[in-house]
Amino acid sequence: MKGDGFLALAEAENPCDVAFVHRMKWETMTFNVFEMGSEAAVHHAFDVLSDGGVVVHPIGSLPWSTCCATVIDRYGVCWWIAI
Numbered sequence: 001m002k003g004d005g006f007l008a009l010a011e012a013e014n015p016c017d018v019a020f021v022h023r024m025k026w027e028t029m030t031f032n033v034f035e036m037g038s039e040a041a042v043h044h045a046f047d048v049l050s051d052g053g054v055v056v057h058p059i060g061s062l063p064w065s066t067c068c069a070t071v072i073d074r075y076g077v078c079w080w081i082a083i
């Protein structure tokens with residue numbers, strides 16, 4: 001990447017209740033925070049962001065990340081966090 005910008009997109013996984021998200025006025029952008037350095041950092045961020053928010057995908061692994069999650073925080077901002 002070498003400092004170049006990039007755009008990452010993903011579809012909501014069923015049974016993600018998109019109608020609920022819109023009904024609650026969480027029409028928002030997603031912040032992608034990767035290379036957090038450790039699983040502990042991801043778990044801490046997850047705990048802070050999910051307090052009063054909505055967990056879209058709990059902490060788990062994907063082919064491209066051993067520890068990641070998607071959370072909409074209490075202010076309606078969506079976060080994808082990962083090592």
